Amino acid sequence: MSKDTTLQIAAEHYESLRGYLASHIQKLMRESGQVKSKSASARDKLMKLNKSQFQELATDVYDEMKRRTDEHAFPFLPVRDDFHPKRNQARQKLATLSTNRFRDLATDIYYEIERRFPSVTKSIQERMPLEPYSPKQYQYPERNMDRYPSQEKSSQEKYARDRSRERNERDRDRDRMRERDYPPREREYSQRKDSSNTPPDYQKPATSPAVNVSSLDNLMADIGSMLTSPRSQSSTLNKEASSNEINQLKKDHEDEINKLQKEIDELKTEVQDLKASLEEKTNALEVSEEKVKKMQSDYDEKEKECKDLLEEKEKLVKDYEDLENEHQNLQEDYESREQMAKDIRQEVANLLDEVKVLQEKNEDLIAEKEKMEETIRKLKENQDTKEDNYSRRSSSKDRSPKEKESSAVRSELGKIFDDIGSDLRDGIIQEDRVDAYEDAINNLLDAKESEKPTSVLVAMKAIVISCKTITEDIEKFENASNIRSDEREHLDNLKNYLSESLTTLMTSAKSYATSQGKSPVPELEDSLLSLTDSVVDLIRYARDLKIDLRGGASSRRKEYKGRESSNAKTVPELKDFIKDNTDKIVVSIQSLLYNLRESNSFDNEFLDIVSGITSIVDDIINESHDTLDNLSASDYKPDIVILN
Incomplete structure (x- = not known):
């Protein structure tokens, strides 16, 4: 190196x-x-x-x-x-x-x-x-x-x-x-x-x-x-x-061996401690695994719950869409009904205008009638003068006015019941029902002629019961038969007329009883005749419906219309009829306006009111046409008795 x-x-x-x-x-x-x-x-x-x-x-x-x-x-x-x-x-x-x-x-x-x-x-x-x-x-x-x-x-x-x-x-x-x-x-x-x-704290100091x-x-x-x-x-x-060094080295090696043996023993103890610690940690690990499994189970449950909530949400969204569509349909239906209400209001306005025109014509007829009545009155005065002279020479005793009026009413009622005798044979109403009604009105006339005016109230009870039995028979037939809606509607109108006529008769009877017989007698008799006409019309129409169900609709309807035309009202009767029905129209219109203000929908009550107004107007028009068609000058000619 x-x-x-x-x-x-x-x-x-x-x-x-x-x-x-x-x-x-x-x-x-x-x-x-x-x-x-x-x-x-x-x-x-x-x-x-x-x-x-x-x-x-x-x-x-x-x-x-x-x-x-x-x-x-x-x-x-x-x-x-x-x-x-x-x-x-x-x-x-x-x-x-x-x-x-x-x-x-x-x-x-x-x-x-x-x-x-x-x-x-x-x-x-x-x-x-x-x-x-x-x-x-x-x-x-x-x-x-x-x-x-x-x-x-x-x-x-x-x-x-x-x-x-x-x-x-x-x-x-x-x-x-x-x-x-x-x-x-x-x-x-x-x-x-x-x-x-x-x-150094745990062994012999190394710095020794x-x-x-x-x-x-x-x-x-x-x-x-x-x-x-x-x-x-x-x-x-x-x-x-040297020998000392060898001995010293040997001693050091022995000390080192002893020291290592001691360390080995300590390490064995430590290994045992580590095994115990490992066992504890293993147990803790098993507990942790159980916790993890439980958490996994909880997580799965939460996940399932979330899926259920999502499905419920989708269902609610679908229900909301259905409700939204239903709301849209209801909104369209409401708009159509609103348009229908406008049309009905317009129709009612037109009917009112027509009623006003008819009322003006009626006023003209009344004015003409008053002129003719004035002429008749003058002629009657001359006739009365002649009759007074004739009556003085008469030897027979005159009957009381009440008896004369009752006799005339009885005669007219007898003709009516004779006319419907043939209608009761195949009709819905049996003869015993009509006989009971006839007996009841005769009792009412007898009570009117008696000395106790309050007895008419007792006689009214029998009339109400007989009318109720007749309407119940009609309702049974109506429920058991398959008739058309227009026929059912007309039948309801006839029952309403019967109810109104009965109410008018009861009012006249109460007035007659409370006035102790001083109330005008013709009012009670006219109400009685009006009620009888309503009963007869109801009986005949029900008989026609029964015949219609058997196949004879056309012939019976013509016969019924002919009889209706033969029962055309006179001008005074038409006047009273228009007056009464005009009051009904006014009341019905007030009810209609009140219903429109209180409710935005067209319920059954609203439709019934409109139907009632239409029926009343139709009746006024039909009665006016019948009266005007049958009106002639002969109706206003007085009976002139030629005296020798």
Whole structure:
């Protein structure tokens, strides 16, 4: 090896050792004021080594220093094939040294390099001077024993990591990992290394002079013997070995064996503790797995619940869309009904206009009638004068006015019942119902002619009962038969007329009874005739409906219409009829307007009111046409009696 290479290697070793031992050198300087070797024999042995032997020893110490400062290094220096086996053993034995012992050895190597290569070390000392001792810096020497101040910023950064790694080597967890990961031989070296690194509080102080010097001397002796060549080794041993040294080496080896046996026992105890800890952790792991399974089950349930919620959401969205469509349909229906209401209002307005026109025509007819009545009155006055003269000569006694009027009404009612006799044979209403009604009205006429006017109220009860039985028979037929809607509507109108006529008769009877017979008699008799006409119309129409169901609709309807035309009202009757129905129209229109204000929809009540108004107007029109068609001048001619 060339001289330059040797100097370069020495400079590298010296610079690395100077940074590694900086704090240790300062500590020695603080204690004694100068750096001295703790063993003169070890120093002497280093001085006796030749250049090659010293370079090999310095290289081994340098490699061990690098291994100790590397956190991920092997527990001892690896075997190199290019080295002698004994040198490899000596290199691996360096790992068993404690930190303080190794620092003492490295310090001796450091100063031996400084002695052998002063030119190299001087430049390094100038470049990396050691800082003077500071009491504050070494306030806690035991804790800062392994720390050293850097000479420059680069040195601090270089060795700060080394100090941290050296502290981590004493961590018990790393020992356990090494025990599992390393082979038996490697674990043995690791255990030796860790036991050597045990803090001073738990073993005999490593800085004791006796222990330190003897162990270091023996180590140097072993290293010296391993580094020598086979030939020079035997000669050196023969010259320098003595029986005391051999005995001392044997004793050290025995102590080392005892120490290792003790460490093995401690490690067995520790292994048992680790097994117990492992079992506890295994149990904890099983508990954790159970928790994980439970959490997984809870997660699956939550996921299922979320799916159910999503399905419910989709269902609600669909229901909402259906409701939206239904709302749209209802909105369209409402708009159509609103349009229908407008049309009905327009139709009602047109009907009212038509009623006004008819009322104007009626007023014209009434005015004409009044003129003709005035003419008739004058003619009657002349006739009355002549009749008075004739009556004085008459020997027969006249009957009372009530008897005359009752006789006329009875005669007219008799004609009516005679006319419907044939209609009762195949009709819905039986003859006993009509006979009961006829008896009831005869009783009413008898009560009117009696001395007790209030007896008409008693007779009214029989009339109401007979009318009720007739309408009940009609309703039974209506429910049991399949008749058209227009026929059913007309049948309802006839029943309404019957009800109105019965109400009018009851009002007239009450008025007659409360006035003690002073109420006008024709009013009661007219109401009775009107009720009888309503009953007859209802009986005939029901009979026609029954015949229609058997196939004889056309002939019976013509007959019914002919009879209706034959019952055309006179002008006074038409006047009263229009007056009564006009009042009904006014009441119905008021009800219709009230219904429109209270409700926006067209319910059954609204449609019934409109239908009733239409029916009343149709009846007024039909009655007016019938009366006007049958009206002639002969109706207004008075009966003139030619006197002889």
